[in-house]
Amino acid sequence: MAAYPNPSNISPAKEAGQVDFLRRQFRVSPPAVTSADVDLKGKTAIITGGNSGLGFHSGAELLGLGLSRLIITARDEAKGKAAMKALSDKKPSGTSVEVWPLNLSDYDSITSFVERVKTLDHLDIFIQNAAAFAVEFRTHPSTQHEEVIQVNYLSNALLCILLLPVIAANKAKTAPTRIVWVNSETAAWAKFKEKNSSTSLLASLDKKPSSFDFIERYSTSKLLCQLFIVELTKRVPPSVAVITLVNPGFCWGSGLHHETNGISGGILAATKRLVGRSSPIGARTLTDAAVKHGEEVHGQYLGDCRLKPMAPLIYKPEGAKIAKKLWEETMIELAPFKASEVLAEVTS
Structure with a gap:
């Protein structure tokens, strides 16, 4: 079976190296998109998990670029409304900011959300930013899948697929909808021992290990997303939607790691402050992926606003x-x- 082509001039092994990762974290600052680059007047965007961190700051950037309608999603209604108010206070006149409920651990919530999206006249940008990072092995009671795999992979896959016909039905749009999956540097570091399973990959990931490596599990979930996008974009042409993965880099200022505490939490917090980018800087990569580039990024991976290998x-x-x-x-x-x-x- 033929391997996936690498569109960049960078070796995947070099990009995956942790020395190169540190060099980028310290020496590379993603450029901001400016109003000279793009005008989003008349456009509608949805950002999942847009109530904090990368999603929130990308939403603020899109509004600054003239976006007409921004919809952020949140599991927690109060946090969603607080974020909506904060974004509304900064928005230009004539723009709209809304918060819609979405719980990615619940398939019913996903299907209800998709039904609501069908009421939109058009959807130009969809940023799949919401994710889970769990320090303990937990299975979801209704699906029986491990929580991180459920939220980061399976639920995002379902959401993307169900939205495709809604997007395709909009014949009035002047350009393909941009679907951006927020991915991670750590996908390249996943050991993914379950890949050697002679039976089901998903079933292997649902088996409770004797010791749960939460960083490895998060990394594996992001690797699954890369594998999925490779197959999805073989089937969905960029004329329907340009589907792209983006790596914002290692960032501080989001609630992703809220479960970490004790020694491991202290180490992670210190590492983020030492090595990490701020969320506003990392969010630039989401905005760039959503409004710049062309069909060449369909089924590809962006890092630091450039094509990079997965x-x-x-x-x-x-x-x-x-x-x-x-x-x-x-x-x-x-x-x-x-x-x-x-x-x-x-x-x-």
Whole structure:
């Protein structure tokens, strides 16, 4: 099985190296998008998890670029309303900021959200920013999948697929909708031992380990997203939506790591302050991915506002086999929502 082509002139192994990661963290600052680059007047954007951190600051940037309607999602209504007020206080006149509920650990919440999106006249930008970072192994009571895999991978996959026909139905748009998946540097560092499973990948990830490596699990969830996007964009043309992964870098100032405490929490907090970017700086990469570039970034990965290689596994024949297996398992998992039929409708 042929490996996925690397569109950049950077070696995946070099990009994955932790020395190179540190060099970028200390020496590279993603450039801000300015009004000279783009005018978003008349455009509508949705940012999941837009009530804090990267999502919040990207929303503020989009408003500053003339966005007409911003919808942020939040699990917590009070936090969502507080973020909406903060964004509304900064927005230019004639723009709208709303908060819609969305709980990515709940399939019913996802389908209800998609039904509400159908009421929009158009959707120009969709940033899939919401994610989970759990320090303990937990399974979701309704799906029985481990929580981080459920939220970061399966639920985001379902949300993206269900929105595609809604996006495709809008014939009035002047350019393809931009779908941006917020990914992570750590995907390249995932050991992903479950990839060697002779049975189901997802079932292997649901087995409770004797010791739960929460950083490894988060990294693996982001690697699964890369494998999924490789397969998804083989099926969905950029004329429907330009689908891109973006790495904002290691950032502080978000609530992603709120579960960490004790010694591990202290080490992580200190490391973020020493090595990390601020959320407003990291958010520039989300905004860049949402409003700049062209079809060349469809099914690709952006870092520091440039095309970069994904995890080294993606470019190996082994990676192609794993991506195919994961895709097949994911379509089975999402069969109750007719995921395969939805995709067939979009690509027909």
